[in-house]
Amino acid sequence: MITDLNLPEIVESESQLDALLTRPSDALVDFIANREGDLIILGIAGKMGVSLGHLAVRAIERAGVRKTVYGVARFSRPESQEQLESIGVKTIQCDLLNRAAVAQLPQIKNVLFMVGRKFGTAGAASLTWAMNTIVPANVTEHFRQSSIVAFSTGCVYPLVRIGSAPNERVAPEPIGEYAQSCLGRERVFEYGSRAYGTPVCLYRLNYSIDLRYGVLHDIAEKIQCDEPVDLGVPAFNVIWQGDANTQALMCLGHCSSPANILNVTGPETLTTKDVAEQLGQWMGMPVRFTGKPSDLSYLSDSARATALFGAPSVAAEQLIRWQAHWSMMGGRSLGKPTHFTVTDGSY
Numbered sequence: 001m002i003t004d005l006n007l008p009e010i011v012e013s014e015s016q017l018d019a020l021l022t023r024p025s026d027a028l029v030d031f032i033a034n035r036e037g038d039l040i041i042l043g044i045a046g047k048m049g050v051s052l053g054h055l056a057v058r059a060i061e062r063a064g065v066r067k068t069v070y071g072v073a074r075f076s077r078p079e080s081q082e083q084l085e086s087i088g089v090k091t092i093q094c095d096l097l098n099r100a101a102v103a104q105l106p107q108i109k110n111v112l113f114m115v116g117r118k119f120g121t122a123g124a125a126s127l128t129w130a131m132n133t134i135v136p137a138n139v140t141e142h143f144r145q146s147s148i149v150a151f152s153t154g155c156v157y158p159l160v161r162i163g164s165a166p167n168e169r170v171a172p173e174p175i176g177e178y179a180q181s182c183l184g185r186e187r188v189f190e191y192g193s194r195a196y197g198t199p200v201c202l203y204r205l206n207y208s209i210d211l212r213y214g215v216l217h218d219i220a221e222k223i224q225c226d227e228p229v230d231l232g233v234p235a236f237n238v239i240w241q242g243d244a245n246t247q248a249l250m251c252l253g254h255c256s257s258p259a260n261i262l263n264v265t266g267p268e269t270l271t272t273k274d275v276a277e278q279l280g281q282w283m284g285m286p287v288r289f290t291g292k293p294s295d296l297s298y299l300s301d302s303a304r305a306t307a308l309f310g311a312p313s314v315a316a317e318q319l320i321r322w323q324a325h326w327s328m329m330g331g332r333s334l335g336k337p338t339h340f341t342v343t344d345g346s347y
């Protein structure tokens with residue numbers, strides 16, 4: 001794979017990491033320059049949203065156009081609101097479960113929907129269903145005149161063997177209530193797209209990597225703590241969060257009615273064992289394994305996204321090297337494990 005030649009060998013600080021994550025590509029700048037209307041990011045305060053907002057602001061600056069990026073969340077962590085304002089995002093505090101509050105939001109042409117609830121589903125499934133279906137219902141109702149990129153997950157697909165990653169034509173077969181509610185989220189957006197003619201793109205993501213969290217972070221952490229790496233899930237796909245966010249913004253140009261579907265992840269199928277061994281080598285630490293190896297994993301065929309947007313700018317091999325160094329130097333962790341080894345859908 002050809003990667004960006006301007007990428008550093010290692011990432012040495014959080015400011016360097018943020019700068020890399022939010023560096024707009026020429027294609028994104030060109031897309032933003034030609035896209036009409038402002039942007040609104042719903043659920044901006046999470047692991048991906050802050051860097052997505054920052055990426056959008058930087059792309060607008062480089063395009064030399066006048067556009068506002070609005071960012072909506074409850075801002076349960078007030079520092080994320082301050083950070084977003086300092087970057088140039090206009091923040092709006094709103095609980096999107098509240099239909100009346102959603103009705104007060106400004107009408108914006110380009111919507112990125114990132115709200116979701118996963119962890120804590122076991123034991124509080126009704127809240128997960130409310131977040132993953134009622135919030136989308138409020139949003140499709142209010143933003144019916146907009147284009148909507150709705151974040152979803154590769155977990156709506158069945159578990160598969162290596163070599164049979166599902167493409168967008170494979171029927172969903174979600175396992176467990178979290179994944180089922182994510183299919184519910186998609187179905188509500190599809191319904192809105194059909195009922196109101198709203199252009200929608202369902203963006204099915206498999207594992208974003210930002211070094212402070214993610215599957216590679218979780219495996220590196222096990223190695224660093226001398227804990228065994230679980231081989232229960234033998235394989236996975238990842239994508240650099242900068243590329244995932246770039247593709248999300250460019251999906252605004254691929255919204256349609258009925259809704260379009262796009263798998264978003266890297267082209268490489270990574271095996272847990274190989275990744276752990278590579279991380280261990282770069283980290284100079286021994287690796288121990290546990291877990292009954294299974295044949296089945298969540299995998300996703302992103303050939304369509306690659307045909308539309310080109311290959312991601314950072315190859316998996318580079319991400320592994322960055323992650324090893326980040327973890328060994330004590331780079332910040334969000335303390336939000338992915339639980340990627342869960343296959344029974346119970347989060």
Ligand SMILES: NC(=O)c1ccc[n+]([C@@H]2O[C@H](COP(=O)([O-])OP(=O)(O)OC[C@H]3O[C@@H](n4cnc5c(N)ncnc54)[C@H](OP(=O)(O)O)[C@@H]3O)[C@@H](O)[C@H]2O)c1
Pocket residue numbers: 042043044045046047048049072073074075076077094095096097113114115116117131135151152153154205206207208209
């Ligand atoms: N990260 C990944 O690798 C990955 C992989 C597959 C799919 N996805 C999907 O991509 C999306 C974004 O991922 P993420 O990791 O950034 O998610 P996240 O960290 O869980 O962020 C979700 C955001 O939604 C906001 N939110 C939650 N409930 C809300 C409500 N009622 N009203 C307004 N805002 C609300 C949260 O902020 P407040 O609490 O402050 O409101 C937070 O900003 C999610 O839908 C997820 O399903 C992510």
